Amino acid sequence: MMAWLGGVLLMLGLLFFLAGSFGVLRFPDVFSRLHAVTKADTLGLGFIVLGLGVLQQDWQRFLLMLLIWGLVMLSGTISCQLLGQYGRDQTRDHEESAE
Amino acid sequence: MSGDFWFDALLGVLLLVLALATIQARQLAAAVMLYVVFGLMLALAWARLGAADLALAEAAIGAGLTGALLFSALARQPKSITPPVRAGKMAPLAALMLCISMGTVLGWTLWQLPLQPAHSQLPAALEQLGSSGTEHLVTAVLLNFRAWDTLLELLVLLLALLGTRLVAAPEPAALQHWPLARQWSIRLLPLLVLVAFFVLWRGATAPGGAFQAGALLAAALVVLRLNGQLPMLSFGAWWVRALILAGVLAFLLAGLLSLWLNWQPEQAVQWLSWPLPLAKGLILLIELCATLAIGLTLTLLVVGERKELTA
Numbered sequence: 246m247m248a249w250l251g252g253v254l255l256m257l258g259l260l261f262f263l264a265g266s267f268g269v270l271r272f273p274d275v276f277s278r279l280h281a282v283t284k285a286d287t288l289g290l291g292f293i294v295l296g297l298g299v300l301q302q303d304w305q306r307f308l309l310m311l312l313i314w315g316l317v318m319l320s321g322t323i324s325c326q327l328l329g330q331y332g333r334d335q336t337r338d339h340e341e342s343a344e
Numbered sequence: 345m346s347g348d349f350w351f352d353a354l355l356g357v358l359l360l361v362l363a364l365a366t367i368q369a370r371q372l373a374a375a376v377m378l379y380v381v382f383g384l385m386l387a388l389a390w391a392r393l394g395a396a397d398l399a400l401a402e403a404a405i406g407a408g409l410t411g412a413l414l415f416s417a418l419a420r421q422p423k424s425i426t427p428p429v430r431a432g433k434m435a436p437l438a439a440l441m442l443c444i445s446m447g448t449v450l451g452w453t454l455w456q457l458p459l460q461p462a463h464s465q466l467p468a469a470l471e472q473l474g475s476s477g478t479e480h481l482v483t484a485v486l487l488n489f490r491a492w493d494t495l496l497e498l499l500v501l502l503l504a505l506l507g508t509r510l511v512a513a514p515e516p517a518a519l520q521h522w523p524l525a526r527q528w529s530i531r532l533l534p535l536l537v538l539v540a541f542f543v544l545w546r547g548a549t550a551p552g553g554a555f556q557a558g559a560l561l562a563a564a565l566v567v568l569r570l571n572g573q574l575p576m577l578s579f580g581a582w583w584v585r586a587l588i589l590a591g592v593l594a595f596l597l598a599g600l601l602s603l604w605l606n607w608q609p610e611q612a613v614q615w616l617s618w619p620l621p622l623a624k625g626l627i628l629l630i631e632l633c634a635t636l637a638i639g640l641t642l643t644l645l646v647v648g649e650r651k652e653l654t655a
Contacts, residue, residue: 327522327524327525330522330524
């Protein structure tokens with residue numbers, strides 16, 4: 246039962262990573278690509294951490310993985326914001342020079 | 345075939361593809377990014393081989409700091425680089441010949457290497473582990489059995505820094521200061537310092553040690569410096585020079601001290617062999633000093649202060 250639950254959670258996580266990768270490859274501009282790739286980081290990794298936690302049933306390791314997930318989320322959010330700001334400045338400069 | 349085999353095979357192929365893609369990339373920025381990804385995958389490969397020390401060092405130095413170094417070099421490039429003058433017709437042929445002969449020599453050398461060395465020194469090293477002052481074999485090799493190599497590595501790092509100080513790099517483009525990045529780097533600082541010293545302390549019993557800890561410290565310093573939150577790390581300041589030399593100096597002093605303590609008339613003396621009761625303390629002292637030295641040296645290599653020279 247637990248093995249099934251863990252497997253399903255892992256598959257869900259992988260699905261988000263796959264969708265995020267496709268998004269980076271297929272979406273047209275910086276902002277929608279960032280949207281896609283940060284979903285993979287937060288939700289994908291979250292589901293994988295949950296799945297591994299269910300499979301391992303070792304609360305110490307689970308807490309450690311949760312901590313890693315939190316750090317990845319924080320750095321992902323912040324680098325997403327920074328890249329977004331950079332992208333906005335770049336497009337604005339581009340439009341100004343085109344006018 | 346087991347899942348492990350396919351994972352490792354995929355990893356190997358991915359490494360080759362990434363290496364080729366790095367060389368072939370049209371844009372320098374893309375090449376640097378691919379190189380960082382290559383470093384991370386290489387760290388994964390080391391971890392798969394059970395070499396956690398190397399994996400940590402590769403991820404921190406190979407992927408992290410070298411990536412930052414290459415990006416900061418890229419930021420100093422002029423906007424458009426003129427393509428190099430096309431070489432003569434014979435040049436590709438000569439390059440091809442050189443590649444083929446190098447490849448042959450390397451391949452032949454690799455072929456000669458036995459997979460299981462007949463005269464492995466591992467059992468002997470494991471036997472002496474008890475008298476090395478540390479419980480982790482890699483640390484024992486790095487700082488006791490082969491301390492000489494590590495001392496020379498620290499000297500190489502020092503020479504690299506002195507070498508880069510002779511190169512006149514152009515000024516970097518004006519840095520943009522983003523409030524978000526500054527807030528984040530300040531929040532990250534205590535965590536990085538904590539993890540760095542944890543990795544250093546853990547080196548006595550498990551993978552970790554001075555190089556990995558130094559790289560983490562350097563990461564914290566580089567982020568702070570690039571965000572303009574640290575004053576210029578001027579080479580003229582005495583404490584900068586002292587910290588850069590700290591690793592080599594601690595090594596030499598420990599070596600001299602143990603020479604003096606081990607001294608017995610009419611007996612061959614061994615350079616850099618620690619007396620047993622002092623071994624743990626000496627190793628810890630050297631590692632601490634080396635961590636600070638490596639951290640600051642790597643920071644200066646990446647940040648590359650320029651203003652102090654022109655001023």
